[in-house]
Amino acid sequence: MIPTIASILAGPAVQTGEPEVLSGAGRLGRPVRWVHVSEVREVGDLLEGDELLLSTGLAMSGPVEDALAYVSGLVAAGAAGLIIELGERFPAVPPEVLAYVRAVDFPFVVLHRQARFVLITEEVHRGIVADRFDFVRFAQDVHETFTALSLAGAGIEKLLQAGAEMAGSSMVLEDLNRRVVAFHPIGRPAEGLLADWERRSRLCQRRADTGLAGIEGWLTTIVGTHGHEWGRLVVPNPAADQQRLGMLVERVAQAVELSRMIERDQLSVQLQAQGGLLTELMEGRLVDEPVAVARARALGLRSGDHYVAAVVQADTGADDAAVSHGAQRRLTERVSRALRVSRQSAIVGILGDDQVMLLLSVPVGSTDDATLTAFADAMRLDPGQVAVTIGAGPAEADLLPASGSLRTAQHVARVAHEVLGPGPAYHRQADIRLHGLIAQLHGDPRVQAFAEAELGPLLAHEARHGGGLLELLRQFLAAGGNKSRLARASHRSRPALYAKLAQIEQVLGVSLDDPDSQLSLGVAMLAQDHAR
Structure with a gap:
């Protein structure tokens, strides 16, 4: 540990001098960067701060004004403290100096017996060097530990x-x-x-x-x-x-x-390692439609009128790798059974631990809605162990444009599973709308920063004072800014409601009547709520 004034005073070299603390007793825990022995009156100009001065008082002998100037110079230079050895040349501290150091709470210590300053400096400097060595050794331990962890x-x-x-x-x-x-x-x-x-x-x-x-x-x-x-x-x-x-x-x-x-x-590596036609389609690595069709036919996808993507989202709730792998395998088997029962032709791929993606071929004379409904009905007849949500993308006439349909289906499935919960047999982009955008971006630091910029002052106000202003703002936005409707929904009198809304405006520094403010606050509130 780096030495402090208290630890230095407790050392044997200082104790032989019978130290007495005359001022600054509450600041003895201040760290000491170095110890100097000096009798130079202008030493304050040579200091950098946090030094402890040892002196026989020679610099303080003479007129009281010179002694005060010497001590005030140490204080101004940021010295940690001063130790004076009393003797024939400096038998006592002038009352004016004592009054000053006590007024500024400057650590001032006198030694009533002679002490060997060389032993004091050696003792302290040994401790400082040892502390530096310990710090370097600790820094090396930290470096080695976290380098090894990162490499592993x-x-x-x-x-x-x-x-x-x-x-x-x-x-x-x-x-x-x-x-x-x-x-x-x-x-x-x-x-x-x-x-x-x-x-x-x-x-x-x-x-x-x-x-x-x-x-x-x-x-x-x-x-x-x-x-x-x-x-x-x-x-x-x-x-x-x-x-x-x-x-x-x-x-x-x-x-x-x-x-x-x-x-x-x-x-990214995991997605590439999964390989397969679906991953290549999603990443746009296929650029030739005949090649894509030939590969799809070789994988067993029947020809059809057009194609539609679907993603089955499950909540495995498993942190253990073996358990998660088993849940993923069971979900894939369940999807395969549903395809057989519904007699649908599709290419199936695994997307992460909790999603299975499909590219379905819509038979000639049928529709994408009929194909998706048949598959969703078969999934419901085989409930399995976990609840699932199905997201669907738009229908595409060719395989290459189906990459967009796959991405849309993945996004819709995840958002619908997290936000909408149980609902129709499958969900489309129209079912999630702005919820989908926020769900996709809420982890982005830029969206988080936007939400903080819009709602931060109100959230901080709620943290300090409470009062329900955040919930009132949520109700105001849900009411579309209609204060009459808000008054009825919140069971408040209009004067009380207007006063609360004015308080919200004052905290946020915006006008709630401004459509742009309502839009920005609404998006920020949606991001804030979705994060929870």
């Missing part, structure tokens, strides 16, 4: 666990909307660590650098590359050594960003 492809949870264990403090990773992405508790249960997290996080302002912030004294650092920050790493109960902890959390943040980048690459 460790996930974000593993990285946070390693960082928290090295710090001896809990770590939490949040996104721009203050949602917890990952965490690892140390010394406290998870429910206590994450209790009321969003409100507490909003009371801790973001800072561009690494350091303490907020009323709880969290240590925070930004996660993401410059200009593309997407999250924040938080140590809610930081240890005393802020320098080491700050270096550690910055290294963890770098490892988390690297892991995120590798994970995106692995997803």
Whole structure:
């Protein structure tokens, strides 16, 4: 640990001088960067800050004005404190000097017996050098640990666990909307660590650098590359050594960003490894229609009037790889059975752990709605172990344009499964509309930043004061800005309602009567609600 004034005073070299603290007793925990022995009156111009001065008082002998100028110069230079050895040349501290150092709470210590300054400086400097060596060794340990974890492809949870264990403090990773992405508790249960997290996080302002912030004294650092920050790493109960902890959390943040980048690459590799005609169609790697048709026929797809894409979305709810693989296999088998029962011709492919995609051939004389309905009915007759949602894309006359239909079906299936829940046999783009766009983009830091810019002041106000203004704004937007309808729905008198709406306008700095404001706030509210 870096020496402090208190630890230096407790050392044997200083104790032989019988030290007495005359002022600044509350600041003895201040760290000391270096120790100087000096009798030069103008030493203040030579200091850089946080030095502890040792003196026999020669620089303070003479007129009181000179002594005051000497001490005030040390204070102005940011010196950590002053230790004076009393003796024949300087038998006592002038009352004026004592009054000044007490007024500015400057650590001022006198030694009543002679002490060997060389032993004091040697003792302190040995501690400072040892602390530097320990810091370098700790930095090396951190570097080796997280380099090994990154090379091993460790996930974000593993990285946070390693960082928290090295710090001896809990770590939490949040996104721009203050949602917890990952965490690892140390010394406290998870429910206590994450209790009321969003409100507490909003009371801790973001800072561009690494350091303490907020009323709880969290240590925070930004996660993401410059200009593309997407999250924040938080140590809610930081240890005393802020320098080491700050270096550690910055290294963890770098490892988390690297892991995120590798994970995106692995997803792309996984899709390419699945290969097959459907993946090539989705990625636009097929450019020749006759070649695509020939390959589709070779895979067993019958000729038809046109083609339509469908994606079956399931909620496997499994974190274990073996369990997830089994659920994926059962879902694929269920889709295959439904195709046989409904006598539909399709190419089937796996898309991730929870989606199965199909390209169906619509028979001549039939319609895409009839084909999709027959397949969906067969899926309902074979319920399986998990609920599924079917998303469909638009019909296409040729195979190459079906790439857009596959992407649309994938998007519709995921959004409908998350947002709409049980409903028709299958869903189209018209069923999800703006919900679909927000669901697709809500994880984008730019959308999160937009939502924060629009609603951040109101969310912060709610975190501090409560009052239900956020819910009232949600009702106002749902009512299309119609205050009469809102008054009836919220069971409020018009004067009370208008006062609350005016308060919302004041907090957000916008006019709720402005159509552009209603549109922007509506989109931001949709993104905020979808994130939950």
